[in-house]
Amino acid sequence: MKIEQKILIVDDESDFRIPLAKIFSRRGLAVDTADSCSQALAKMAAGPFDVIVMDVSMPELNGIHCLMLIKQEWPDSEIIILTGHASVDSGIEGMKGGAFDYCLKPIDTNELLEKIELACEKVRITRDEKI
Amino acid sequence: MSGISNWIKSVFSPVKSTRCTPEELQIIFKSRYRHFRALLTANNNALEAMAEMEQVLQSGQIFSMAFIRSRSTAVMVNVYKMVKHLTEISEGRYHQLDPAFEKISTQVNDILEEAPRIHSGEWIIPLIKIKRIHVDQVGEKMANLGEVASLACMKTPPGFAITVSAASHFLSANNLGPEIGRLLQMLDTDNLAEVYRASAAIQQLISNSKLPADLEAKIYAAYAELEKETKVDVTVAMRSSALGEDNAGASFAGQYHTELNTHKEFIGQTYKEIVASKYTSRAILYRLQKGYLHKDIEMGVGCLAMVDAAVSGVLYTRDPANSASSWVLLNMTQGTAQRVVDGTCNTDLFLVSRQSPHMILQHKTAQNPNGTDSGLAFPDILTMKWAAKLTEMALILEDHFGSPQDIEWSIDRKGEIIILQSRPMSAAVAFGETDTSQNGSATEDESLLRGFPKRTPCIACEDGHCGFPQDNEWSIDEQGENAILEDNSLGDDGSEGGSDNSQKVVESEEQPLLRGLVTGSQGVACGPVFLVRSSVDMLQFPKGAVLVVEHPLPEWAPLLTKAIALIGETGSVAGHLATVSREFSIPALFGVANCLTKLSNGEIVTVDANNRLLYRGKREDLLAQGARKRDLMVGSPVQGLLRKLLQHITPLNLTDPASPYFKSSYCETLHDITRFCHEKAVVEMFRFGERNHFDQRAAKRLVGDVPLDWWVIDLADGFREGTDVTSKTICMEDIVSTPMKAIWEGIASFPWQGPPAVSVRGLGSILFQSTMQQGLEPAVASAMTVKNYFLISKNFCNLSVRLGYHFAMIEAYMSDLLTESYVTFTFKGGAADTTRKVGRITLLCEILSQFDFRLEQKGDSLTARVEKRPIEFLRQRLKILGYLSLHARQIDMVMNNPASVNHYRNKFLTEIKTMLS
Incomplete structure (x- = not known):
């Protein structure tokens, strides 16, 4: 797999976020992390990311709200939301909010990687079409 | 007629403003x-999640609210995606889908919100009161053991x-919670020393905390009851029984602690x-590797009186490499439980x-490291008695x-058999995912030589340092020391040394007539x-x-109200018909090669969908097994909720x-x-050529030895x-589109001999139609109407053929x-009157039906399609369509x-058969 796009992982839980970033880095992805919605928005402003992997349940601003803000400002970025067992609604809400896809926690890293790959492909196509 | 006329005009109109560039x-x-x-991907995902939900309900398999929520989410999100993608493909033509989806998802959410809270229950539950329905309270291991305990x-x-x-x-x-969270957040999982330090700190924190009074x-009150039931100061085995151990294929085997002989x-x-x-x-590392959140895993604990064991072991009710085996695998070993945990015992295999x-x-005896036998040393008669009794009990549990x-x-x-645990063999093991097509089923000898496959540690020794077979806790009764079991073991070369009974047993079993690959819906029927x-x-x-069908199409669904079982040559567990079969509790077996040719109407068969086998005649034994199946989740709130959902x-x-x-x-x-x-997406896809007008100047003319005018x-x-992209022409050698090449083979297979000779009456009919339908008057038609267009990609082709009056x-x-593949054929129009x-x-229908097309005839229009078939199969069908599109014109x-x-009819069939041969 060759993914050139930049990936941002947004999750308040470091025991999830950090190892996931390490796994993806080892697989050759350019990854950065954010522990909150505000940090994610700041990092997006500093240099937009192509694909954002984001937990929907975060303190301060929840992931769905954050998703909408990002899509509004950076519509070409694709977002994959992560939802837990307890939040059936959030999967649909996220999709309605413009998410590219969702992954259920606990995640299967290979499944998430496949979805990231598809999201990257979409980003690439959207860019090519604009050119 | 004006409809088609307008439509043709709209497709081939020379108005440039509406044309698309290439x-x-x-x-x-x-x-x-x-x-x-x-x-299509979302469709498959949604149907798979539905299939999983139905299967757990049908099989009585254990499941929890987490399972229900995750699968409900998967279904809803994927269905939502389908709606959105169809909206894109169809440019919003199916807008009524949005309210339909909203309505149903609201109903689903309302039911899920009623879900019982699982963590507000009791702290202690006696084993005799535990059933599988308590899995969310006590963990799977204890829930299963409670279920065993409830059997007389x-x-x-x-x-x-x-x-x-x-x-x-x-x-x-x-x-x-907060302190554990802080320690975990600081963790660098790449630094093992740091993980060990954090792990030790957290464990110490928990172990040093005070148990709430x-x-x-409550714990000691429960223990006091146990003393009354057994003896004063009874020692206990304390075993972990965590939630979520079987989620997402993660076994969590050997991750947690068990303590035997606890005072x-x-x-x-x-x-x-x-x-x-x-x-x-x-x-900790396992969860991180698997992507689990620590908070998702909660710990139940079993507290069981220690067994004063003479003999112990493990039994598999089926050979892991051969799901149809007629034997069980039984493992026995000498030594105490502690020796087993230490990995110092040896085992015998039967x-x-x-x-x-x-x-x-x-029988294969255990070996000492020095190669000498260290097997069982007790009377064979006793071993045989135990083996028979254990097998009988095991089959009851199965x-x-x-x-x-x-x-x-x-x-x-006292010689009493005590069950310590019964759990389903893992899916891969239980259903023999070994590729028997290549290797054949394991024979008894192979099973014995191979020994038990590596298995996960058991409830008795979960601290994980012992893999199978060391994880058996048992000891040998003194009375067994005097006589040695007759050695039926295999020789070193693997040659058979066992009793002849084995062969008799195997040979006496009737061989199945056919085998399937997929259980669409469980059950046995005749x-x-x-x-x-x-x-x-x-x-x-x-x-x-x-x-019995070739392909389990949704169209056959009405028959499932009458059918007793369903057999298909193709099909998957996530197919529509599989879903309906489960809904009606009809056994469904798919992937049964050549069932349409090997079976004949009226022949009596027994379908064993559980084991994916089909037998000739009535198999009472299998039917009895099927009838005894019971749903162990009956009465549980989660099952009620799933049923409602x-x-x-x-x-x-x-x-x-x-x-x-x-x-x-x-x-x-x-x-x-x-x-x-799904249906409308396919329809919309094959209307691509119809809905997307193109600039005629964008086309390249096909040159070479080709009849008619092709672009x-x-x-x-x-x-x-x-x-050369700038060239105005193209030749067949430069075409790499697989479907176009197949169609072309059909077109070029036999020369077209021109329109048939028409009688005076026939000609009168054409003239009359031309007069009535201006749009079909050849004089009115533009030059475009005689051109035939291919829109192609490597794997896609849309051919519009217009000649004379037909399209x-x-x-x-x-x-x-397979799910992406399709071939469709639309045929309409003509110059003659409606009857002709x-x-x-009708003639085209007759021919195409012989080649597996699904047909829809409305008046003088025909739609034929085949889907989800291998490429070669579709290539053959495209050749037929290519042939017919040329030769059926004007007839x-x-x-x-x-x-x-x-x-x-004769000409077409003969030439098609020649072409395909």
């Missing part, structure tokens, strides 16, 4: 195809479970240590017949739980075969028959695309929406690399992924003459 067409095509593929013929150690609610109470009473009192005064402390073992370094009287078929079991047992010093190939067969289908998810009401009720507004369930979206537009990679369209997408045009359509003019009809 580049625009390519973008439209790519976008549409991307949505189409995504829709089984004995388990007495004891009780300390629930996950108790663990939550313990942790929250000590306010441990109210919880401690009364240490119970409280041991309990805390087991709860703390959630944070062993291996458990194959025991599943058939009463359960004879030992083979029957009760409805699947092959992995059973741990002990025999106490009845007469009825083959269904067409809608005519459908009308004649008798009640109580076994429905599925009413909004799986029933399929939209089965017939030709029905006036096949509309988005009639979608009552999420399954209806998937069916509707080609490349949508993406349809031309050979290096082809034909062939469209195909060919992919290794209908005559031609409508002579379709009032039976002799002409016969002539063309």
Whole structure:
């Protein structure tokens, strides 16, 4: 797999976020992390990311709200939301909010990687079409 | 007639303002195809999740609220995606789907919100009160053991479970959550030393915390009851029984702590240590590796009286490499439980017949490291008695739980068999995913030589340092020392040294007539075969028959109210018909090669969908097994909830695309929406050429030795690399589109001999039609009407053929992924009167039905399609369509003459067969 796009992982839980970033880095992805919605928005402003992997349940601003803000400002970025067992609604809400896809926690890293790959492909196509 | 005329005009109108350039067409095509593929993926995901939900309900398998929520989310999100992708493909034509989806998802959410809270239950539950329905309170291991304990013929150690609610109470009473979270957040998982340090710190934190007085009192009250039941100061085995251990294929095997021989005064402390073992370094790393959140895993603990074991071991009710084996694998070993945990014991392995009287078929003795036998040293008669009794009990458990079991047992010093655990053999093991097509099923010898496969450690020794076979806790009765079991073991070369009984048992079993690859719906049923190939067969289908089809299409769904079982040559567990089969509890077996040719109408067969086998005649034994299946989750709140949910998810009401009720507004369930979206997506895809006008100047003329006037537009990679893009012409050698090449083979297979000779009456009919329909008047038609257009990519082709008065369209997408592949053929129009045009359509239907096309005839128009077939199969069908699109033109003019009809029928069939041969 060759993914050139930049990936941002947004999750308040470091025991999830950090190892996931390490796994993806080892697989050759350019990854950065954010522990909150505000940090994610700041990092997006500093240099937009192509694909954002984001937990929907975060303190301060929840992931769905954050998703909408990002899509509004950076519509070409694709977002994959992560939802837990307890939040059936959030999967649909996220999709309605413009998410590219969702992954259920606990995640299967290979499944998430496949979805990231598809999201990257979409980003690439959207860019090519604009050119 | 004006409809088609306008339509043709609209497609081929020379008005330039509405035309697309090749580049625009390519973008439209790519976008549409991307949505189409995504829709199909979502369709598969939704149907798979539905299938999983139905299967757990049907099989009585254990499941929890987490399972229900995750699968409901998967279904809803994927159905939502399908709706969105269809909206994109169709440019919003099916807007009624949105309210239909909203309505159903609201119903589903309302039911899920009623879900019972699982962590507000009791802290202690005696084993005798535990059933599988308590899995969310006590963890899977204790839930299963409780179920065993409830059976009259089984004995388990007495004891009780300390629930996950108790663990939550313990942790929250000590306010441990924030500190554990802080320690984990600081963790660098790449630094193992750091992980060990954090793990030790957390475990110490938990172990040193005080057990809340109210919880401690309850635990000791339960222990006091256990003493009354057994003896004063009884020692106990304390075992972890965590939630979520079987989620997402993660076994969590050996991650947590178990303590044997625990004395009364240490119970409280041991309990805390087991709860703390959630944070062993291996458990922390395992969860991270698997992507679990620590908070998703909660710890239940089992507290069971120690068994004064004489003999112990493990039994598999099926050979892991051969799901149809007629023997069980039984493992016995000498030594105490502690020796087993230490990995210092040896084991003997027996194959025991599943058939009463359960004879030992083979025996392999345990070996010492120095190569000498260290096997069982007790009378063979006693071993045989135990083996027979253990097998009998194991088969009862297999029957009760409805699947092959992995059973741990002990025999106490009174000679009583005690079950320590019974759990389903893992899916891969239980259903023999070994590729038997290549290797064949394992024989007894192979099983014995191989020994047990590596298995996960058992409840008795979960601290994980012992893999199988060391994880058996047992000891040998003194009385067995005097006599040695007759050695039936295999020689070193693997040659058979066992008793002849084994062969007799195997050979006496009737061989199945056919084997399937996929269980669409579980169960066993017997009845007469009825083959269904067409809608005519459908009308004649008798009640109580076994429905045999080539391809399990949704159109056959109405027959499942009459059928007793379903057999298909193709099909998957996630197919629409599989879903409906489960809804009606009809056994369904798919992937049964050549069942249509090997079975004949009226033949009595027994379908064993559980084991994916089909037998000739009536197999009472299998039917009896099927009848005894019971649902162990009956009465549980989660099962009630799942049943309620599925009413909004799986029933399929939209089965017939030709029905006036096949509309988005009639979608009552999420399954209806998937069916509707899938059907309409295919329709929309093959209307690509119809809906997207193109600039005629974008096309390249096909040159070479070709009849008529053919033009080609490349949508993406349809031309050979290096082809001159500026050239106005193209030749067949430069075409790399697989479907176009196949169509072309059909067109070029036989020369077209021109239109048939028309009688005066026939000519009169044409002239009359031309007068009445200006749009069809050849003089009015533009030059475009005689051109035939191919829109192509490497795997896609849309051919519009217009000649004279008829119009034909062939469209195909060919992919290794079967769900994406399709071929469609639309044929309409003609110059003759309606009777003759209908005559031609009827003839085409007759021919195409012989080549597996699904047909829809409306007046003088015909739509034929094949889907989800391998590329070579579709190539052959495209050749047929290519041939017919050329040779069936203008024959409508002579379709009032039976002799002409016969002539063309024979000619077409003969030439097609020659072409395909």
